[in-house]
Amino acid sequence: MYVGAAVAVWLFDVASPSGVAWLRCLGAALILLAWRRPGRAAWRGRPLLLAAVFGVVTAGMNVVFYEAVARLPLGTAVALEFTGPVVVAAAGTRGRRDVAALALVAVGVVCIADVQLRGSPAGVAFALAAAAAWACYILLGRKVALDGNGIDSLAVGFAVATVLLSPLALGTQAVWAAPDLLVLGVGVGLLSTVVPYALDQVVLRRVGQARFAVLLALLPVTATVAGFLVLGQVPRPLEILGILAVVGGVAVRSRDNGAVREPP
Structure with a gap:
């Protein structure tokens, strides 16, 4: 996901x-x-509405996240x-x-962020907007995984979102004149959306929202690593400490072997 973000x-x-x-x-x-080539049923009634809302919310999350990444280091934006x-x-x-895991994760996120508002207030605002959208993504994603058509709903949702958000294409004029840049743009969709979101649909059918949300704590870690390897954004000691805290939180929560709700 964050190799794709670095390419973006x-x-x-x-x-x-x-x-x-x-x-x-x-x-x-x-x-x-x-x-996937979704069938006609995926383009009608409630399945279409659910997929469309999910697609627009997810695409909107990506928009505000990229606005944040344009102003903040990748790892910092993801931590916020x-x-x-x-x-x-x-x-x-x-x-x-659960409480101990969340406490470790919260401490880790704060350490990784280490953000000063005077640096980029707009970047912080965009990152927090992405946080709200991400919470909605988890809630809607669980519903799509259990009550919708899974990955087929992803296809329908992103198709609808692409059309509804098409005015944003005005900011991509230079890309269409350079095939290599266009390939990169499509590649970002593959790396940051198709692969991770399809896997999310598989995972969300097998675990609850709370466990899924805590497991997502690994993402600030992978974002920091990707930022270092691809963009040369070197983490500071406090951020490294935060990474260790996040991993610890994930390890604590992942030991829970409680019952898993099977998909209907």
């Missing part, structure tokens, strides 16, 4: 962050439609964005292990 940062020199997010949505829609999943996980806690 390269495209910010020739396209707006919102435009790159739209290219990501377009690429994901084309790949998913070609792969992770407050959304933390809230979802907190709402589903039931035992001391």
Whole structure:
């Protein structure tokens, strides 16, 4: 996911962050439609409405996230964005292990973020908007996984979102004149949307929202690593400490072997 985000940062020199997010949505829609070829039932009634809402919310999350990444280091933006999943996980806690895991994750996220508001208030605002959208993504994603058509709904949702958010394509004019950049844009859709979101649908059918949200704590870690390897963004000692805390939180929560709700 965050290798794709790092590639997206390269495209910010020739396209707006919102435009790159739209290219990501377009690429994901084309790949998913070609792969899944949803039947007529997926384009009607309640399944269509659920998929459309999910697609628009997810695409909107990507738009505000890219606006944040354009202003903040990748790992920092993801750490702030992770407050959304933390809230979802907190709402589903039931035992001391859950609380301990969330405490470790929260400490880790704060350490990784280490953000000063005077640096980029707009970046912080966009990242927090992405956090709210991410919380909605988890809630809607669970519903799509259990009550919708799974990955077929992803294809329909991103197709609808691509059309509804098409005005953002105005920020991508330079990309269409360079085939290599266009391939990169579609590649971002594959790396950051098709692969991880399809896997999310598989996971969300087998685990609860709270466990899924805590497992997402690994994402600030992978974002920091990707930022270092691809963009040369070197983590500071406090961020490294935060990574260790996040991993510890995931390990504590993952030991829970409680009953798993099977898909209907």
